[in-house]
Amino acid sequence: MKDMAYHKPASLAEALELKQSLGEGAIFLAGGTDVMVQARQRKIAPQALISLRGIAELRGARLEGDTLLLGAGTTLSQILADPLIALHLPVLTDAARVMGSTQMRNVATVGGNVMSAAPSGDTLCPLLCLEAVCHLASAEGLRLVPMQEMFLGPRRTAAQPGEVLTHLAIPLPAAGGHASAGAFLKLSRRAALDLALINLAAQLWLNADGGRIEKARVAAGVVGPTPLRLPEAEEALTGAPPTAATLERATQSLGGTCSIRDSHRCAAWYREEMLRVLLMRAGALALQRLGVSLEVEA
Amino acid sequence: MKRAIEFRLNGQAVHVEARGGQTLLELLRQELGLNGVKEGCGAGECGACTVIVDGQALTSCIFPALEVEGASVTTIEGLAAPDGTLHPVQEAFVRNGAVQCGFCTPGQILSAKALLDLNPHPSEEQIRTALEGNLCRCTGYQQIIEAVKAAAEDQP
Structure with a gap:
């Protein structure tokens, strides 16, 4: 890797100032598991790196009323160890558990995963389902961008060059006494150290007597240029009883939103088949977490 | 860009100059002569370059050298006792x-x-x-x- 300047600011204000003075040639580094690989492979050639690892305010999760404020610099290992996240957001824990390897999870951050904006990024589908809001800080102030508006294309986000993702504000699904649970599943050739061939998250809310799905959020990755919410599946689930037949109907609704393609990693027809299977399984797992057990064949 | 940093390596304080574009793997092998840490894939995917930094295993081939300032680093050379007794x-x-x-x-x-x-x-x-x-x-x-x-x- 060529020589470059390296800055490790201790505060967000200092990081933003550095970026302003260094300009385009400087890039932010959160955990570095993506930036360092790209720099070593000469896919990027930054003149300076601004490490965000020294900024304490970007780490950890805390509750603010009915919102969980997750620091963008929280590592995947910290997410796995966090009891608040395990309790309220198992869909996110599911994703953190199957990313990379122990060594990667010890370094890689959730904010880095969002800003890398890979179509396969495993935390992205859960964050879409949870309707997280990105807090983007810059010299001009704070800008809030809903996760659904964050991804513009492969490795392209709505963040401006001078902006740092500081937090993900996640409304607690169970706020106001709602019964809600989610699940995330990933299909990959190897269990560890592999990108998803396809991944999917579902978050379901039941009505007061548990007889109907009141609200559903479904998102999938590697089904288009960015991770996508699947509104057709959400519509098929909403208002329906929490049964295997409902999940089956939702799988039949899929297709319109996605633009699934062949790639050297996986054929399109297989992704299409497995998208249905993952929806069936993730839906069943989310319902199981709500105390509804289903006989699901898929 | 070179910067003098200090950290603990296998229990000993070390002072060394590290570069902005340098990985921890390069610092350990090239500057500090610790050849027990291996480079396999060079992309964090094989684990041959694993070291422990502040209690956590990580892949040193994609970890910036300058990030270990003030940290405690353990490599394979630090495991056996001085008399050669294995860990x-x-x-x-x-x-x-x-x-x-x-x-x-x-x-x-x-x-x-x-x-x-x-x-x-x-x-x-x-x-x-x-x-x-x-x-x-x-x-x-x-x-x-x-x-x-x-x-x-x-x-x-």
């Missing part, structure tokens, strides 16, 4: 035939040590998770898992 995890690897060509072994042992330091009595699943980032093309993994189990059983 219990190393001893267990020898006894269980967990070493063949040896290239992945330092990384395997450091991943295992990081696990056992945090969790002295892990389940087999926890062992497999801790080692999932370390590839081995010789042993078929079973002896490595057995070695870590044996090391755990020998702990107080």
